[in-house]
Amino acid sequence: MKLNKYFERSLWVFHLNTGSCNGCDIEIVAGLTPRYDLERFGIKLVGSPKHADVLLVTGPVTSKMADRVKRVYAQTPDPKAVIVVGTCGISGGVFYNSYNLSGSIDKVIPVDVYVPGCPPRPEAIINGVLQAWIKLEKLRKTLKDNSPAK
Amino acid sequence: MSNKTYSIPIGPVHPSLKEPMTFHFEIYGERIEKVHLAPGDNHRGIEFMGRQRNPIQIIYLAERICGICSASHPFAFCQAVENAMGIEVPEKAQYIRAIIAELERIHSHILWAGVAAHELGFDSVLFLSWRAREEVLDLLEYLTGNRINYGIFMIGGVRRDITSEQITRIKKTLDYYKEIYGKLEDIFLNDPTIALRTKKVGILSKEEAIQLSAVGPTARASGLNKDVRQDQPYAAYADLEVQAITPEVYSGKVNGDVYDRIVVRLLEIVQSIQIIEQCLANLPEGEIVAEEKLVKLLNLIKKAQGEGIGRHEAPRGEVIHYVKLNQSELPEVWKARAPTYNNLMPWIPMLIGQQIADIPIVLASIDPCIACMDRVTILDRKSGQKNILTKDDLHKLSVEKTRRMAQ
Ligand code: SF4
Numbered sequence: 001m002k003l004n005k006y007f008e009r010s011l012w013v014f015h016l017n018t019g020s021c022n023g024c025d026i027e028i029v030a031g032l033t034p035r036y037d038l039e040r041f042g043i044k045l046v047g048s049p050k051h052a053d054v055l056l057v058t059g060p061v062t063s064k065m066a067d068r069v070k071r072v073y074a075q076t077p078d079p080k081a082v083i084v085v086g087t088c089g090i091s092g093g094v095f096y097n098s099y100n101l102s103g104s105i106d107k108v109i110p111v112d113v114y115v116p117g118c119p120p121r122p123e124a125i126i127n128g129v130l131q132a133w134i135k136l137e138k139l140r141k142t143l144k145d146n147s148p149a150k
Numbered sequence: 151m152s153n154k155t156y157s158i159p160i161g162p163v164h165p166s167l168k169e170p171m172t173f174h175f176e177i178y179g180e181r182i183e184k185v186h187l188a189p190g191d192n193h194r195g196i197e198f199m200g201r202q203r204n205p206i207q208i209i210y211l212a213e214r215i216c217g218i219c220s221a222s223h224p225f226a227f228c229q230a231v232e233n234a235m236g237i238e239v240p241e242k243a244q245y246i247r248a249i250i251a252e253l254e255r256i257h258s259h260i261l262w263a264g265v266a267a268h269e270l271g272f273d274s275v276l277f278l279s280w281r282a283r284e285e286v287l288d289l290l291e292y293l294t295g296n297r298i299n300y301g302i303f304m305i306g307g308v309r310r311d312i313t314s315e316q317i318t319r320i321k322k323t324l325d326y327y328k329e330i331y332g333k334l335e336d337i338f339l340n341d342p343t344i345a346l347r348t349k350k351v352g353i354l355s356k357e358e359a360i361q362l363s364a365v366g367p368t369a370r371a372s373g374l375n376k377d378v379r380q381d382q383p384y385a386a387y388a389d390l391e392v393q394a395i396t397p398e399v400y401s402g403k404v405n406g407d408v409y410d411r412i413v414v415r416l417l418e419i420v421q422s423i424q425i426i427e428q429c430l431a432n433l434p435e436g437e438i439v440a441e442e443k444l445v446k447l448l449n450l451i452k453k454a455q456g457e458g459i460g461r462h463e464a465p466r467g468e469v470i471h472y473v474k475l476n477q478s479e480l481p482e483v484w485k486a487r488a489p490t491y492n493n494l495m496p497w498i499p500m501l502i503g504q505q506i507a508d509i510p511i512v513l514a515s516i517d518p519c520i521a522c523m524d525r526v527t528i529l530d531r532k533s534g535q536k537n538i539l540t541k542d543d544l545h546k547l548s549v550e551k552t553r554r555m556a557q
Contacts, residue, residue: 020217026218026261026298064191095214099198100194121297
């Protein structure tokens with residue numbers, strides 16, 4: 001497969017659960033394992049937001065988690081992209097009338113890509129990550145072009 | 151607390167339980183002295199939301215209590231409502247329910263085996279087992295329309311039939327699992343490194359299991375002969391004579407360690423295959439749902455009054471749902487108790503006396519799936535020096551220990 005210009009370097013992803021039902025989380029892991037094999041694109045889950053280019057966020061953001069989500073977002077180095085996986089992170093989904101939610105996720109942190117579905121299929125998640133990647137490479141390019149060193 | 155112990159908070163991001171949770175470990179050198187659990191980060195107020203929806207809508211909410219057990223909660227919930235309303239479920243639906251529940255057990259146990267292998271540093275085994283798991287997800291998708299959150303349960307029955315041509319497809323998948331089971335068993339039970347890391351680790355004695363009311367494979371691995379499918383058969387299980395599996399079957403004795411928990415789960419995969427085969431062989435003919443028209447069903451619910459209980463042996467243990475209907479569209483009370491709730495306390499005796507590097511595998515051994523243990527801070531109380539351990543570091547410690555022991 002020929003890679004297009006967006007595939008400049010490997011993409012590292014941090015997965016953050018903000019109170020999801022796990023449905024989306026296991027689909028993310030399924031996306032990494034041999035059937036769907038995200039790793040062939042050089043995409044890897046990492047254990048710390050400080051290493052990540054992309055945040056994969058699932059779940060409707062419970063009140064207790066809202067602050068952690070902001071902190072994880074702040075810890076992720078720029079340029080970064082945020083992908084919301086799953087309907088409950090986009091709109092609250094089945095949890096829309098809970099008393100304990102601070103979400104949806106875009107009320108807490110800025111979001112770049114939405115992957116709807118409850119849960120979305122691994123193919124959709126992979127597509128979401130690739131969309132974020134394209135956005136990220138564009139961001140990187142603008143950063144480079146505008147850097148004072150130039 | 152002596153001034154030689156360190157305090158390690160872990161979490162709160164530790165999902166895959168209903169609640170991601172915070173742990174505090176008190177460590178003496180490498181040894182765990184005390185464990186504190188603080189759940190609640192993932193609290194979504196599901197029961198509260200349930201009280202504002204009608205029982206048919208709740209089925210879909212119950213599915214999303216946990217995406218991994220997305221057949222178990224609706225199974226127990228539907229039984230509770232049927233119990234309260236006195237609905238008789240058609241026999242064929244009983245069998246289809248059992249088939250879906252057992253397929254879910256296969257997927258959940260293989261998922262767990264992969265996660266356990268990952269915690270020990272065997273990522274190749276994680277990939278191998280998750281590849282194997284895809285087959286049962288394909289089958290579930292074929293039967294129900296969804297890989298996860300199947301949406302097949304309905305009060306009074308199921309929403310989709312299993313036709314005779316589908317049976318051929320089910321049998322094909324079962325044959326696949328029979329074929330690869332030997333491989334899985336060989337990797338997990340005969341590998342010397344896995345044995346080194348899991349034998350005599352995270353022991354839960356039979357007495358402790360009784361006192362802390364552990365459930366599911368966690369209890370059975372400690373020698374407790376309990377399984378709802380055996381003790382209070384429901385749905386199709388009443389015809390099948392399911393036997394609870396304890397590690398004696400395999401090794402002749404019970405140690406109650408992590409290894410025994412692997413044994414029980416692996417044997418349960420075989421048991422599930424057998425149950426599905428029996429169900430298919432005896433699959434009755436007839437209706438699949440007691441009341442097809444939802445409006446009519448809802449009207450019946452509105453008139454119903456009474457309390458009901460539904461129990462089901464989920465992959466992680468017994469799940470109980472309680473419903474109280476009081477002549478209204480909305481249930482007056484809905485209470486769900488998931489198995490991990492019972493299995494939290496047994497963590498404490500399992501973890502005390504273990505090493506830091508054993509934390510991931512012991513935590514994983516009750517099957518809560520530690521996906522995102524956020525980070526660990528080691529605080530040296532004397533010097534006030536702070537070290538941040540990420541989940542990665544903790545994982546690395548565990549992997550290093552495997553390497554050390556393998557040499
Ligand atoms: S979107 Fe649906 S499947 Fe995904 S975490 Fe939310 S409730 Fe679960």
